[in-house]
Amino acid sequence: xxxxxxxxxxxxxxxxxxxxxxxxxxxxxxxxxxxxxxxxxxxxxxxxxxxxxxxxxxxxxxxxxxxxxxxxxxxxxxxxx
Numbered sequence: 001x002x003x004x005x006x007x008x009x010x011x012x013x014x015x016x017x018x019x020x021x022x023x024x025x026x027x028x029x030x031x032x033x034x035x036x037x038x039x040x041x042x043x044x045x046x047x048x049x050x051x052x053x054x055x056x057x058x059x060x061x062x063x064x065x066x067x068x069x070x071x072x073x074x075x076x077x078x079x080x081x
Contacts, residue, residue, distance in 0.1 A: 048075035
């Protein structure tokens with residue numbers, strides 16, 4: 001999805017994927033960074049790959065909505081009618 005949006009001329013800000021253990025301090029810093037990305041975004045697209053939303057994603061969705069950002073959901077869980 002990021003690739004197709006980028007090719008369409010959309011600036012894509014997305015959470016970085018960290019696949020190594022991180023400290024609590026690093027986790028908190030990344031959480032704040034994600035909120036700053038929401039601050040500069042026009043809208044938020046939540047991509048669900050079939051898993052449930054964790055605490056961080058739920059917090060980010062709530063934050064975006066409270067800031068008046070449109071939030072949409074895409075992925076396998078949302079492509080079914």
